[in-house]
Amino acid sequence: MHVIEIASVHKRFGARVILDGVDAVFDEGSIVSLTGPSGSGKTTLLGVIAGMLKPDRGTVTYKGRNIFRMGDLRRSRLRNREIGYVFQSFNLISDISAYQNIVYPALINRTARDISQRVRHLIEYLDLGGIIRQYPASLSGGEKQRVAIARAMINRPSVILADEPTGNLDEANGTKIFSLFRDLAREQGVLFIVATHDKNIIQYSDRHFHVENGRCADATPVPVKRHRKATS
Template sequence: MLATNSNTAPVALMRDVVHTVKLGTTSLTILNGISLEIVRGSWVALTGPSGSGKSTLLGILAGLDTPSKGHVRLNDVDITTMGEPQLARLRNQTIGVVFQSFNLIPTMTAQENVEAPLFVHRNRGDISQRAKAMLELVGLGDRRDHRPAQLSGGQQQRVAIARALVTTPQLLIADEPTGNLDSTTSQQILELFADLRRQLNITIVMVTHDPDVAARADRQLYLVDGQIRHDSTRV
């Protein structure tokens, strides 16, 4: 299945992607012929049952894993042939990642956690000011000196979002970003995603099991057994 939009350049493109893993003497196919175009500035939700390949697809899209077959292009650059040093630079410059478990460094303050990606970014600029501005953008300007243990789950996720966006990526990848949050905080985080998307014109690709979360996206892709079985776009 392939969706295209000739009026808007895609930020990401997958062609005939297959991914298999070895289990002893046998092979298990996780993704089975995925072709997909993601329009710049869109919000895409990946849904489907556990084991359908959602997180694997996300990892390949982020350059964290390599497909067994097929090609992945980000900004019209084929990343499937890149070595790890090239991929690391591309991830730092082009992609922001938000995890369900926040993945903040517990000994660092919110400010220091957000600053961390900038130390390897090619356009470092004023690291302190950029991190401060991003924390203010996510509503945590007054929590810059707090460590993760001093923050609520929702505040920790806001720090994680600020860290993902501080390098001004074009693509934000989120793996169950509301999975560890209560319903009220989840809605606040989703509103934040929507606001940041409008302000920064970023593209969001999000894995979720929650139909209410998926409903916030422009487009929902439903995966079963490593294939896209349904592709719907909200009008």
């Protein structure tokens, strides 16, 4: 099923055209990598998909609903419950602990259930037990990133948008994050759209889109056909 469909999306900042007619569909349970040179518009596109940045033209549909036709309250609720976002610069709240940052989106979600169990699971899986009471300023880049990822997952969203989520992680932690994404995609049908330069993520993603010159092109490699040797 297409979870997200974007059609003819245009976005400019002042006179600069950033997105110049982007069309794409993204399916349930898949990991999509989004590449492109710095400044090409990857973060802008993620912001549009998340409903945070209104395009000048074009539509973004989430499970058949045009998100920019909704009122602000409905769109905010949709974002809170259905769309997790891992910001490139983390955007953690500085005067509450890592634990409180992770739980925060669940506190404003009246439909959230089993929050404490969920948060325990994320802390364990992302190996955050040792730092959970600390404030963001005292965390390393990798720790902040894992807290930001846990926060994006707390409400069990159907879609997770991640802006260079492994950029600050060492290889072992990067691999772990990717395998968590993979498990959630396979087991719970979560769609991941990941802006990244990470070769492993690009290689193992289900789809690969490349943003450049205002366009977003499907760059998924065509599987190489294996020619079986004729057996006699």
